[in-house]
Amino acid sequence: MSVPLYQAKAEMFRTLGHPVRIRVLELLQAGPRPVRDLLSEIDVEPSNLSQQLAVLRRTGVVVSFRDGSLVMYALSTxxxxxxxxxxxxxxxxxxxxxxxxxxxxxxxxxxx
Amino acid sequence: MSVPLYQAKAEMFRTLGHPVRIRVLELLQAGPRPVRDLLSEIDVEPSNLSQQLAVLRRTGVVVSFRDGSLVMYALSTxxxxxxxxxxxxxxxxxxxxxxxxxxxxxxxxxxx
DNA sequence: CCGGGACTTGAAGAATTCTGCAATTCGCCA
DNA sequence: TGGCGAATTGCAGAATTCTTCAAGTCCCGG
Incomplete structure (x- = not known):
């Protein structure tokens, strides 16, 4: 098994290794939600939440799309x-x- | 759900977020192994492996015990x-x- | 076209984690 | 008892990750 693969697996788990990110994923299990909702359920600053969402997006665990003026997030799988x-x-x-x-x-x- | 619980979950995943630690866990799936074996299969310095094993032990994902002059590691569950x-x-x-x-x-x- | 809400991005300092070297512990056996 | 191989521990410097603030983008309503 190649070394980069271990790197990828580690990155995958590291992505979940943050309280806010875990919480986001648990909330998204119930279905797609706008950032605004996540923000109201998690005690964190908007810019911080955005940063954490960006981490989840980068790894591909979640996807986002715009719905009118809101940005929605959903589990990618x-x-x-x-x-x-x-x-x-x-x-x-x-x-x-x-x-x-x-x-x-x-x-x-x-x-x- | 309490905040500390998210902390604990995050810590659990963060523990897996390292190539060496992932590799160790995959090797241990086949059963208990001495450090010496892990060392021969993973390209890392002994002290580094020890540090990573300590991380896994701290979280409780693995357990260790001594067998003669060798130290064995095994998945805790x-x-x-x-x-x-x-x-x-x-x-x-x-x-x-x-x-x-x-x-x-x-x-x-x-x-x- | 402008104002304002909803988010994101950039960047910097603080906090954590990683890595490798040196020193140490522990148990075995000659 | 002295020497050894097996592992761990203590640290210091390097590398990452977190958090927050300020600034910027996008889109809808007026």
Whole structure:
């Protein structure tokens, strides 16, 4: 497998590695939305949101088009939902493990 | 949904956003491996690999344990494979779209 | 044609992340 | 016990990414 491919995969994941961008993608799962709506649901400055949207566009995870005076954004492929779902599962698995370990640590004596 | 949760999700994805770390995870899909093996398959300095492994450990995506004089690494949950698979699907969807667009651009006259 | 809302772009400084070198730890075995 | 291979840690400088502010574009209504 070529090195540039790993680069591309990494870039794909790095694109999701930001709270605002994650939130945007989750909102877009419900369908296309204008920037104006995203802005009202995410606590961030307009220019910052635009920057984050640009990152998502650059990678090709979302697409945008104009509808009258509004700019709409949409997921470029429904596969994005799978990615988010897989992320949630891992997060929950990891947190469960952590809690499990914590519980175990508390249940036994230090010398055990 | 709380803001810290988005932070946690973002951190999870950011963890995967590095070529070496992606490669490590793909290798670990086949089962636990010692650092020594990873090192022989990935072109990176030992200290760099260690740093990247530390990042993966911190997030809880992988776990490590000692086996004699070797340190072994393993995926903490098989769900990681799903994430990588979803990433691949999106990448291929995005690239296909791009190629599709390119082909379309080439097939029509500039003024069309 | 002008005003104003809806977004985007450019750019700079702050904050993070990456990389590689040197030094260190840990366990094994002669 | 001393030497070694295996890995990790501590850092410093380089490279990226984030955030914000100021300025600019586009489009609709008047």
């Amino acid at each position: 429904p596969d994005v939902a799978d990615l988010l779902a897989a992320g949630r599962r891992i997060l929950s698995a990891v947190l469960t493990d952590r809690d499990g370990l914590l519980a175990e640590l508390r249940a036994h004596s230090p010398s055990e | 098989p769900d990681v494979a799903d994430l990588l698979a979803a990433g691949r699907r999106i990448l291929s969807a995005v690239l296909t779209d791009r190629d599709g667009l390119l082909a379309e651009l080439r097939a029509h006259s500039p003024s069309e």
